[in-house]
Amino acid sequence: MKPKSVAFIPARSGSKRVPDKNIRPLGEHPMLAYSIRSAIDSGVFDAVICATDSERYADIARHYGAEVPVLRAAEISGDKSPDIEWVVWMLRQLAAASREFEVFSILRPTSPFRQPDTIRRAWARFIEDPRADSLRAIEKCKQHPGKMWVIRGNRMLPLLPFANGTTPWHSSQYAALPEVYAQDASLEIAWSRVPLQQNSIAGESVIPFVSEGYEGFDINEPEDWWLAERLLATQAVTLPAVAQSSYQFAV
Numbered sequence: 001m002k003p004k005s006v007a008f009i010p011a012r013s014g015s016k017r018v019p020d021k022n023i024r025p026l027g028e029h030p031m032l033a034y035s036i037r038s039a040i041d042s043g044v045f046d047a048v049i050c051a052t053d054s055e056r057y058a059d060i061a062r063h064y065g066a067e068v069p070v071l072r073a074a075e076i077s078g079d080k081s082p083d084i085e086w087v088v089w090m091l092r093q094l095a096a097a098s099r100e101f102e103v104f105s106i107l108r109p110t111s112p113f114r115q116p117d118t119i120r121r122a123w124a125r126f127i128e129d130p131r132a133d134s135l136r137a138i139e140k141c142k143q144h145p146g147k148m149w150v151i152r153g154n155r156m157l158p159l160l161p162f163a164n165g166t167t168p169w170h171s172s173q174y175a176a177l178p179e180v181y182a183q184d185a186s187l188e189i190a191w192s193r194v195p196l197q198q199n200s201i202a203g204e205s206v207i208p209f210v211s212e213g214y215e216g217f218d219i220n221e222p223e224d225w226w227l228a229e230r231l232l233a234t235q236a237v238t239l240p241a242v243a244q245s246s247y248q249f250a251v
Contacts, residue, residue, distance in 0.1 A: 133203025
């Protein structure tokens with residue numbers, strides 16, 4: 001029997017590097033719309049909930065089909081607030097309303113090129129291994145940590161003091177280094193017991209889900225936004241389909 005699951009679309013207001021990035025128009029819709037529709041159209045979730053601290057954001061989320069049963073409290077909506085705080089808070093708020101979910105997913109609006117099929121593939125990977133705590137999207141590192149350094153006083157030391165035989169990693173060719181992956185922000189799935197009982201988002205047993213193409217592309221900096229628009233203009237990427245009319249911002 002399929003476990004009852006909820007998708008959380010975290011969209012706090014107050015982003016600094018790209019102001020209001022979660023609701024900034026990309027293509028024909030606010031960026032928030034694409035994660036909401038991908039979650040709903042994947043058919044995976046029993047509920048899709050926007051976790052926001054803003055009534056303005058909430059109105060946009062509802063327009064595209066998400067629920068906003070409660071606004072996030074201000075103390076768990078700052079730019080340094082860890083995910084564990086609002087995830088536990090949301091799960092407990094839902095449980096208090098007699099809505100308990102065995103599984104939750106975090107689908108961030110900043111990954112607009114994630115498609116419904118991306119979510120279905122991840123769900124299939126997650127559900128086939130019930131002994132795991134969670135699944136997390138990753139992508140191969142472009143800058144290998146074996147070539148990174150830390151500064152101590154007026155000297156620097158390799159972050160990872162490993163070697164291939166007598167050749168330090170920092171002096172090795174990229175192809176000679178072990179494959180290393182970095183988490184991207186596009187997708188996480190976990191059993192609800194993990195944050196509620198272990199106070200952890202991922203737990204200890206994590207399934208890797210390697211993003212394909214631009215599925216894991218994350219928009220956080222102005223240059224990321226420029227590249228996203230360039231990718232769309234050259235048809236290198238496709239945004240998820242959105243059937244709703246474009247949200248009309250108040251003038």
